[in-house]
Amino acid sequence: MSDKVAIRRLPSGVTGMDDLLGGGIPEFSFNLIAGAPGSGKTTLAHQIMFSLARPDWRALFFTVLGEPPLKMLRYQQQFPFFDIDKVNQSIRFVSLAADVMAGDLKTVLARIEKEVRQYSPSLVIIDSIRSLAESATASASTPLGLQQFVQQLGLHMTTWNTTTLLIGEYTPHEAESSPLFTAADGIVWMSQVVYRDSTVRKIQIAKMRGQAQKPGLHTFRISNEGVEIFPRAILSDVDLHFTGDERLSIGVPLLDEMLGGGLPVAYSLLLVGPSGSGKTVLATQFISEGARIGEPGVVAAFEKSPNQLLSRELNELVHSGKVGLIDTRGLDLSIDETLHDLIVMIKRLKAKRVVIDSLSGFELALAPVFRENFRESLYGLVAVLTGMGVTVMMTSELEDRYTDLRFSSYGNAFLADAIIMQRYVELDGQFKRVISVVKVRASSHSKDLRFYDIKDGRLEIEGTLGSYRGVLSGRPAGGT
Numbered sequence: 001m002s003d004k005v006a007i008r009r010l011p012s013g014v015t016g017m018d019d020l021l022g023g024g025i026p027e028f029s030f031n032l033i034a035g036a037p038g039s040g041k042t043t044l045a046h047q048i049m050f051s052l053a054r055p056d057w058r059a060l061f062f063t064v065l066g067e068p069p070l071k072m073l074r075y076q077q078q079f080p081f082f083d084i085d086k087v088n089q090s091i092r093f094v095s096l097a098a099d100v101m102a103g104d105l106k107t108v109l110a111r112i113e114k115e116v117r118q119y120s121p122s123l124v125i126i127d128s129i130r131s132l133a134e135s136a137t138a139s140a141s142t143p144l145g146l147q148q149f150v151q152q153l154g155l156h157m158t159t160w161n162t163t164t165l166l167i168g169e170y171t172p173h174e175a176e177s178s179p180l181f182t183a184a185d186g187i188v189w190m191s192q193v194v195y196r197d198s199t200v201r202k203i204q205i206a207k208m209r210g211q212a213q214k215p216g217l218h219t220f221r222i223s224n225e226g227v228e229i230f231p232r233a234i235l236s237d238v239d240l241h242f243t244g245d246e247r248l249s250i251g252v253p254l255l256d257e258m259l260g261g262g263l264p265v266a267y268s269l270l271l272v273g274p275s276g277s278g279k280t281v282l283a284t285q286f287i288s289e290g291a292r293i294g295e296p297g298v299v300a301a302f303e304k305s306p307n308q309l310l311s312r313e314l315n316e317l318v319h320s321g322k323v324g325l326i327d328t329r330g331l332d333l334s335i336d337e338t339l340h341d342l343i344v345m346i347k348r349l350k351a352k353r354v355v356i357d358s359l360s361g362f363e364l365a366l367a368p369v370f371r372e373n374f375r376e377s378l379y380g381l382v383a384v385l386t387g388m389g390v391t392v393m394m395t396s397e398l399e400d401r402y403t404d405l406r407f408s409s410y411g412n413a414f415l416a417d418a419i420i421m422q423r424y425v426e427l428d429g430q431f432k433r434v435i436s437v438v439k440v441r442a443s444s445h446s447k448d449l450r451f452y453d454i455k456d457g458r459l460e461i462e463g464t465l466g467s468y469r470g471v472l473s474g475r476p477a478g479g480t
Helices: 017-023 041-052 069-076 096-101 105-117 129-138 146-159 174-178 179-183 251-257 277-294 312-320 335-349 359-363 372-389
Strands: 030-035 060-063 091-095 122-126 163-168 186-195 200-207 218-223 226-230 269-273 299-301 322-325 351-355 390-395 418-427 430-440 451-454 459-464
Touching: 017 200, 017 226, 030 041, 030 179, 041 060, 041 069, 041 122, 041 186, 041 226, 060 069, 060 105, 069 091, 096 105, 105 122, 105 129, 105 146, 122 129, 129 163, 146 163, 146 179, 163 312, 186 269, 218 335, 218 451, 226 335, 251 269, 251 430, 251 459, 269 277, 269 372, 277 299, 277 312, 277 322, 277 351, 277 390, 277 418, 312 322, 322 335, 335 372, 351 359, 359 372, 359 390, 372 390
Parallel strands: 030 163, 030 186, 060 091, 060 122, 122 163, 269 390, 269 418, 299 322, 299 351, 351 390
Antiparallel strands: 186 200, 200 218, 218 226, 418 430, 430 451, 451 459
16 A cells, blocks of 8 residues: 555646646645746636636635736636636635735735635635735835745645645746745746747746656747647657558559558658659658548648648548648748647547658748757657657658759758659650659668659659660760
């Protein structure tokens, strides 16, 4: 029999937050949400509060000298998590402004104690603890210092069996001198940085006693739905195991033969070629073939609009629910956000195949600050997807220089377990398309260069390049 005390973890109701926290907010914990003004602290606290509050689990929200409750509620009502029926029923708002202005921290603590005893809340929020401390310090008499106030407040909250969220406008260097950071069981940092034309929001769980939280900085957005967090991919959480025993059909029989019997399951395939070579056509066949045999797929379109991307067949598959489409064109994205959207759709559809079209469009769709670590972040994304058992096809555009063999304009060839290259050759005064399999990890594959054409929206492979008389090795045919 275990003597350990079980700590209940409260679901935050915020997309991605519980993942960062290690399962949820520890019940009866004393927590600080810190960050600069406008970083989303109050919205996050409201979202958590409205998600948890109910008649038998009430919340008490104290405001200090910031926005008055009526003004704050006016803006929070715009979010769908706001439930007016909970206000004054399972959620109560109390202003401490008069107490702070008229007295000291001892007076404020007494008012908080009175309200908590009368209302018996399970959740207490103070917004903002920084304003409260500064206003009391500026008063003429302060018999109770900030350190004693924080200690007594934390002790009272534990005695009252409440979970506490304190909101404060702090910067990271202030954490070294404020007693609040020492007393807190959990610390959540929220920040926003303007980089070129983009605003990037980050969240970090700097501290959470009693449970393992996800380390590092993670991207979040404040959308019309509220706060949405996109946890960063952690490769240590992914179990990568490639056997190559089970294979998927690309949807082109001769290409399956060239791959050595199809593409191994949970492999990443990089499909490279110049503009107009048919990369999207082949990617569409890959997804359509999966849907045909009962393997749902997901397409992330970064370059073409859905109308440009979807063939009639694929459009029908999307509408039937066999294929999911993520239209990310024109968004100021992060890799984490894209991975989140992919994982949600993969789990919903139980998808086995994913197409990313294209890597160049993907990079341009990112906020500028995320492009600097594009290769590293993309590596993490691919590793997570393949670690889920999903087979990934990525397209990448290359300028065709005939004899200059390159497999990625961004140096991303290392991402791929397999590479298929499409290119042009000049024969008898015409451009001809050829295709070859450059790499299939841990598997034999064809070394042939084969002609192919696109007919009725489908890629068809024809004879080998070596069978064409007059073709010169290593040089464009027809040259001198």
